[in-house]
Amino acid sequence: MSLSLYKKKRSFTKTPEPTGGKALKNELLFVVQKHDASRLHYDFRLEMEGVLKSWAVPKGPSLNPEDKRLAMMVEDHPFDYRTFEGTIPEGNYGAGTVIVWDEGTYTPLEDTGDKKENEKTLLKQLKAGSVKIVMHGKKLKGEFALVKTNYQGENSWLLIKHNDKYASEKDVTLKDKSVISKKTISQVEKTSNKIWAGNRAKTTEKKSAKQVNNKSAKQVNNAKTKPAVKKRGVTVTKK
Structure with missing residues (x-):
């Protein structure tokens, strides 16, 4: 599956978001990220064919x-x-803070025990507009369904919990x-x-207004206390 739209929306010299990654061999993974962007929402992501199929869930x-x-x-x-x-960082697509709200593995409702076969089933369901899964997360467990709807356009789906012991x-x-x-x-x-991206980090050097004001005040005080000297009849302040 293509990441062209994902990459088109981002400038990777300005944002720490990852550009790729290789899927694991034996299990299908999912992640739900809480994202405080222009509006707070949750990003629900399911691994399929080496990428994360993604849905933004406002509530x-x-x-x-x-x-x-x-x-x-x-x-x-x-x-x-x-x-x-x-x-x-501000000025980038999706600017705001992200946390990994939940993560784990998942399978289709009828688990074959084989990752490739499970992916085939899930891709068929995705195309048909009804994805039924079992989640093994830390917060989300049991059966869920993603059902396509025309409620808010062609990209709208519904995320629904099945009535099981985890309901x-x-x-x-x-x-x-x-x-x-x-x-x-x-x-x-x-x-x-x-700023964290996977296992790597980039320093943003975030400073509070108090830190900035303290630094400015210190610079002013240093300038006031530096001794003046005469040079060719002109009084100057040492820098």
């Missing part, structure tokens, strides 16, 4: 079978995106910490001085 997943959560299908994302957590009326989004860093969106945004 986030639900464990209640009565809830039918809107899921807007977006461009495929690279496999390495499953571990992306940190900050996309619940409890709001699972209240579990708001990353399964990787154990931080909330706001904690990552306020305390992190790095």
Whole structure:
């Protein structure tokens, strides 16, 4: 599957987001990323054929079978995106803070035990507009379905929990910490001085207004205290 649209929307000299990655051999992986962009939403991503098929879920997943959560299908994302957590800088597509809200493995409802055969089944279901899966995550477990709908255009789907032993009326989004860093969106945004992309990091050198003001005040004070000297009859201040 192509990542051309994903790459077209991004400038990789400015954003730390990954460009590719090689899938694992034995299991299909999923990730759900909480993304505080122009609007807070959850990115629901399923590995298929080496990329992550992706849906933006505005209200986030639900464990209640009565809830039918809107899921807007977006461009495929690279496999390495499953571990992306940190900050996309302002001025870039999707600018904002991202955490890995949940992750794990998944299979089609009728698991063959073979990854390639499972992928074939899932791709057929995707094309037919009805994907039925079993999730083995830390927060999301059991059976779910993605069903295509015309509710908000051709890219709109519904994410629905099946009525199984993991179904619940409890709001699972209240579990708001990353399964990787154990931080909330706001904690990552306020305390992190790095942008993480998979296992690599780029320093953003985030400075608070207080730090900047303190630095400026220190520079002013240093300038005031530097001694003046005479040079050819002209008084100058040492720099």
